[in-house]
Amino acid sequence: MLKFSVLGPLEIRVDNEKISIPRGPKVRQLLSLLVLQAGSVVPHGILVDELWGKNPPKTALSTVRTHVYHLRKILGQEIAGVAGVNLIDTWSAGYVLRAVHEQVDAEAFLRLARQGETLLHAGNAGEASRVLSRALEMWSGGVLTDVSCGPVLMQHVRHLQEMYMRVLQQRIEADMRLGRHGGLAAELRSLVVRHPLNEWLHGQLITALCLSGRRGDALHAYQELRGILQEELGLDPSRAVQQIQQVILSGDESMLQNPLGWQYGAAVEQLPNAS
Incomplete structure (x- = not known):
């Protein structure tokens, strides 16, 4: 099967056998977008926007057609007798890669x-942790690490990176609910x-x-966060994280079982340079 x-x-x-992909940067951009x-x-x-941005040459469209021609030729040679299909179809409006979502790792991720989030909302922390861990294991680095990304690809890259952080936070939340504090x-x-x-992430570290x-280490981790935020942003920790510190100081650890919830991370990720 083609993947x-x-x-x-x-x-x-x-x-499961890796095939050769054209090395030309624009051809790789085009293939990645497809x-x-x-x-x-x-x-x-x-x-055209992906390959040249806002200042494309007059020959942009014909150059795209040339790139698609070479891409078809190279991929056709690589998969001849194996997949037996033309991978790229031409339509009046553009091009389409003949593949289903199950063949693309980003779609599987x-x-x-989505499955893991549904399980977490339903209170099934054990199965949520398993499914979300499977999703994270699909990553072998950043998105398209060997491709020069233009403005269109960068939108896809950012979306997937944000989804990675969301899934990571949800998996941590699931493991927190399961009491796996030491490993976390x-x-x-x-x-x-x-x-x-x-x-x-800092709040979960302090809680774990x-x-x-390790109350002393937890309070030290809080002070480390406070120092980072003061130095980088001139801010104090959020009220939610300050409340974690107060709970630790009070000695009532029962209030730390789910102090933030994974949803808190969505707002935190909007801070400058948060990712």
């Missing part, structure tokens, strides 16, 4: 994300280094440390 991967380097596999909109017509204008503390330590302005019997 397309964008959650990491751009890859195409036939029966993959991310598999089964749908990508208009000529969108392709989004499907699992180590993971969250690493995450707050990579996302220093994400208060939700406290519920693991």
Whole structure:
């Protein structure tokens, strides 16, 4: 079966064997956009915007046709006798990659994300954690790490990156509900280094440390967050995170079982440079 991967380097596999992809930067951009909109017509204008932005050359449309021709030729040689189909169809409005959503890893990721969120809302933390973990395991790096992305592709990249953070937060929330505080503390330590302005992650780290019997470390983690926010943004921690500190100081750990909830992260991610 033909599979397309964008959650990491751009890859195409036939029966799990990786095939060669053209190296030309614009051809790879074009292919990436077709993959991310598999089964749908990508208009000529969108392709031109992706490849040249707001200042395309007069020959832009004919150059797109040339890129598609070379792409078809190379992919046809690679999959000849295996897939047995023309991968790219021409329509009056543009081009369409003949693939279904199940063949694209980004679509599979989004499907699992929706399933995991539904399970979490339904209170099935164990199954939610399993499904959301499967979704996260599909990533092998950033989106399209070996493709030079133009303005259109960057919109897709940002959307998928935001969805990754959403799924990660939901999986952490599921594991918190399951009482996996000790293991989460180590993971969250690493995450707050990579996302220093994400208060939700800091709040979960503080909570996990406290519920693991490490109140001193939890209070120290709060002070670290406070220092980061003061230095970078001139802000104090949010009221929700301050309340976590107050609960820890009070010694009533029962109030820390679900202090923020994963939904809090959506607002936090809007802070400058939060991701």
